[in-house]
Amino acid sequence: MKKYIITLLLPLLIAGCNIYETPSTYSFSVTVNYPDEFNSGDPIKNEEVLIRELQTGREFKEITDENGIVKFDVRGGNYDIIISFSEKHEIDFDGYPVKKTVLFNGAINGANILEKGNSFNIKTDYSILNEGFVIKELYTSGSRTPEGKSYGAAKFVEIYNNSDKVLYSDGLCFGVVHSITTYEPTPWVDENGNLLPRIPLWSFVAIVPGSGKEYPIQPGESFVIALSGLNHRDDPNGNPNSIDLSGSAWEFYVEDGKYVDVPAVPNILMQRITKGTAMIFDVRGQVSILFRLPSNNLEEVFTNTDNYMVQPGGSFNCFMVPYGWIIDGVENVRLDDRGVFKRLPNSIDVGYIQHKGGYQKVSIKRKVKEVIDGRTVYQDTNNSTNDFLTNQEPTPGVIAKD
Secondary structure, three states, rough: OHHHHHHHHHHHHHHHHHOOEEEEEEEOOOEEEOOOOOOOOOEEOOOOEEEEOOOOOOOOEEEOOOOOEEEEEOOOEEEEEEEEEEEEEEEOOOOOOEEEEEEEEEEEEEEOOOOEEEEEEEEOOOEEEOOOEEEEEOOOOOOOOOOOOEEOOOOOOEEOOOOOOOEEEEEEEEEOOOOOOOOOOOOOOOOOEEEEOOOEEEEEEEEOOOOOOEEEOOOOOOOEOOOOEEEEOOOOOOOOOOOOOOOOOEOOOOOOOOOOOOOOOOOOOEOOOOOOOEEEEEEEOOEEEEEEEEOOOHHHHHHOHHEEEEOOOOOOOOEEEEEHHHHEEEEEEEOOOOOOOOEEEEEEEEOOOOOOOOOOOOEEEEEEEEEOOEEEOOOOOOOOHHEEEEEEOOOOOOOOOO
């Protein structure tokens, strides 16, 4: 009887094995080159290329060969392809050769891998390593009250002096990039579909006041700009599930706006760009930049119509920031299965970072690179995918040591 049963089951087992087919894989290659300004645009050797499948988040890494080529063999899907590294190069500054750390970044977003033999070419962009201020932490997700209601008054950005010198925050500007629907292509492109050479800002531009040396930030220190500078956790009008922002250096206060003025926290200068009653911080993610204006004459800069542009095909009149004004930027984009369309060029941020959603009380925080004689140095490669941690407990003013 036992032999009879086994004989009957064997064909079924064999047939069952045929149900599960091995998924198809596709081979493709990527060739990466320096910008024309470095090494005559030659191939980039012995550097890591990362690919990330958009739906699953799976990542794979390979090293380029002597011809700047790397090969992958993966399942079909849509992939981001990224290279990001740094090297020391001699740069000419006003006729003086100086050794500087140069960041090289390049990316192809949403490459469609559904057949064998695809090949891609990346010509990298470059930027000089930012030796000064960086965006250390960005908290826009908000939280929920014990009753489950949404609470968004406790958002903030923290800016850090990542150098070994005293820096002055006077005149630093912070702005939010239009548009926030990062799961759709940006309208701010030229006739060839390339990002414009200026970044469109809407809502407000926040500006640290001062004549130039009134607000020093010591090496390894930071300052927080809060949407509302309350102790939101303990204030009876706040939310016990929220955070304490009473120690903020500045507040994004808008006269006759959505949030009350907290007397204990000074108001930062707020230049209105579009209509609104508060600085826009989208709970699902916010692309933001830190920059300096080319002139201390704010009225001249913000009344100059050449510094504005109406959205192509739309109506928003945005303040346009040239790449050369920008100190730091981060693409904290919306988490959405429709993919990611970038708002910043590779020279500012070649990657992006996401958090898990609105009202989840999570921030993005910059990673610690090293600690030198007690001073934290945060990682800054112009690649937020590598430089930031996501879904973090917001801790304004706390400097990490590891």
